[in-house]
Amino acid sequence: MGRALIAAVALAAGLAAAPLVPAAAAPAPPGFVFRTFDVPGATGTQVNGVNDGGVFEGAFTDASGQHGFVDSAAGLARFDFPGTSGVTQAFAIDNAGDVVGVYADAAGASHGFRRSPGGAITALPPAPGAGTGSGQGTFPTGITDSGEIVGFSVGPDGVAHGYAQSPDGRFTVINAPGAGAAAGQGTFLFSVDDRGVICGGYVTSGNVEFGLVDRGGQITSIDDPATPQNAAGGTDADGFARGVMVGDYIDANGGELGYLDRGGRFLAVADPAGSDAPGRGTVITATNDQLTLAGFYITSSGADHGLLAHPR
Numbered sequence: 145m146g147r148a149l150i151a152a153v154a155l156a157a158g159l160a161a162a163p164l165v166p167a168a169a170a171p172a173p174p175g176f177v178f179r180t181f182d183v184p185g186a187t188g189t190q191v192n193g194v195n196d197g198g199v200f201e202g203a204f205t206d207a208s209g210q211h212g213f214v215d216s217a218a219g220l221a222r223f224d225f226p227g228t229s230g231v232t233q234a235f236a237i238d239n240a241g242d243v244v245g246v247y248a249d250a251a252g253a254s255h256g257f258r259r260s261p262g263g264a265i266t267a268l269p270p271a272p273g274a275g276t277g278s279g280q281g282t283f284p285t286g287i288t289d290s291g292e293i294v295g296f297s298v299g300p301d302g303v304a305h306g307y308a309q310s311p312d313g314r315f316t317v318i319n320a321p322g323a324g325a326a327a328g329q330g331t332f333l334f335s336v337d338d339r340g341v342i343c344g345g346y347v348t349s350g351n352v353e354f355g356l357v358d359r360g361g362q363i364t365s366i367d368d369p370a371t372p373q374n375a376a377g378g379t380d381a382d383g384f385a386r387g388v389m390v391g392d393y394i395d396a397n398g399g400e401l402g403y404l405d406r407g408g409r410f411l412a413v414a415d416p417a418g419s420d421a422p423g424r425g426t427v428i429t430a431t432n433d434q435l436t437l438a439g440f441y442i443t444s445s446g447a448d449h450g451l452l453a454h455p456r
Contacts, residue, residue, distance in 0.1 A: 176437070178415045181450040183213055183220065188448035190440040193236045193243075193430045200438060201243050202450055203233040212245055212259070225257050226265055234259070235285045236335065236430070244268070244284040244293055252278030256295065258287075271297035271307045272315055284309070286335040286342070294318075294336040296344075302327025306344060308336070318342070320356050320363050324349035331356075335383045335430060343381040343389070353378030355391050368393035368403055368410050381405075383431040390431045402428030402439060415441040415451050426451070 182189045186204035194200040199216040209230020214221045214237070224232045225247035234245040241261030246254045253276045256268035271282045274297040284295035291311035296304045303325055306318035320331045323346040333344035342358040352375055355366030371377035371393040382391040389405035390413075402413035414426040418441035428439040437453035 175456045176413075176453040177456060178417065179452045179454065180415075180417060180441075181215070181452060183222070183450075189450040190427075190448050191429065191438040191450035191452060192234060194432045194436050194438045194452065195237045195239045195241070196433050197239060198432075198436070199237060199241055200452065201234040201237045201245075202438070202440075203245075205448075212243070214241070214243060214259070216241065221263065223259065223263070223265065225267075232257075235283075236287050238287045238289050238291075240289065242287060242291075244287045244295075246281075246283050248281075251276065254279075254281030254283055254298075256282045256284035256293075258284075258293075268293070268309075269313065271295070271305075271309070272317065273297055273299045273305065275300040285333060288336055288338050288340075290338070292336060292340075294333045294342055294344075296330070296332045298330075304330030304332050304347075306331040306333035306342075308333075308342070318358060318363075320344075320346035320354075320365075322346065322348055322354075322365075324351070333358075334380065337384055337433075341384045343384055343391070345378075345380045345391075351375040353380070355379040355381030355389075357381055357384065357389065366391065366405065368405070370395050370401075370410065370412070372396055379403075382429055385431045385433050385435050388431075388435060390428050390437060392427055399425055400427060402426050402437070413437065413453070415439075415453070417441055417449070417451075418443065428453075 183204035188205040190202045192202040201214045212223050212232045212234035231248040234243050237243050243259040259265045274282045280298045282297050284293050286294040293309040296306045298304050308316045323331045329347040331346045335343045345355050347353050357364050366381045368379045377394045379393040380391040392402050404411045418426045424442040426441045428437050430438040435455050440448045440450050
């Protein structure tokens with residue numbers, strides 16, 4: 145989901161974003177079993193997070209727009225931010241079942257929300273400097289069991305800034321060294337684990353995208369060696385577990401694949417059900433502590449289908 149967010153911000157800023165084009169399907173990595181999940185009646189489904197209990201969440205699209213969902217042992221719950229319809233996405237879940245995500249207002253600005261395990265939905269405060277125009281606002285994308293939230297904001301200038309919000313509501317701005325300062329550029333945070341490891345990406349002044357991992361304020365760049373080292377390529381980091389980074393990258397053919405990074409050894413990840421046509425393939429969005437992968441694949445018709453990849 146990370147790259148989709150970056151592209152949406154870039155397009156809202158009027159930039160030509162690198163295409164979200166997953167690469168030709170590759171064999172699934174050894175040791176994973178892929179499972180498809182579709183919300184009944186949806187025209188598209190994306191799984192954006194999974195907790196250690198196997199409860200997962202995401203967003204689905206139907207005739208009225210985009211909505212959030214949570215799937216647990218209690219069943220499938222669909223939801224919209226109160227007072228809205230078709231403008232809600234769920235992005236992350238903690239082990240208690242709290243979900244954070246985004247909804248859009250009538251002007252097209254994004255705002256954060258938190259959904260409790262019981263289904264109560266409350267608005268989150270805007271990040272400092274968040275804009276109120278279309279494509280601007282606050283995008284919470286990760287949550288820990290202690291209630292720390294990470295994400296990014298986009299200001300009136302179209303530049304993204306990462307942030308961490310403490311359980312008592314204090315904001316800390318996080319900007320990656322080398323992040324650009326023009327519209328569509330900046331720092332995008334996508335996840336945080338219970339050890340405080342933050343994953344995300346940043347876009348440079350040359351519109352080249354790199355992944356990042358932040359360990360206690362020490363930011364390290366992540367760059368899949370299979371991606372072109374120019375604005376046509378790019379790498380995201382979307383989650384970390386068991387010493388393994390997960391995310392996605394754009395390959396030399398302009399397509400997107402998921403990856404596992406084991407200490408600098410990158411392994412491509414693709415759901416076998418994904419098409420190998422241009423504009424199709426696999427996106428990995430998150431992981432839990434069991435290294436269960438969440439994401440979605442795209443078929444030859446262009447439809448998104450949610451996926452979970454379970455280690456054997």
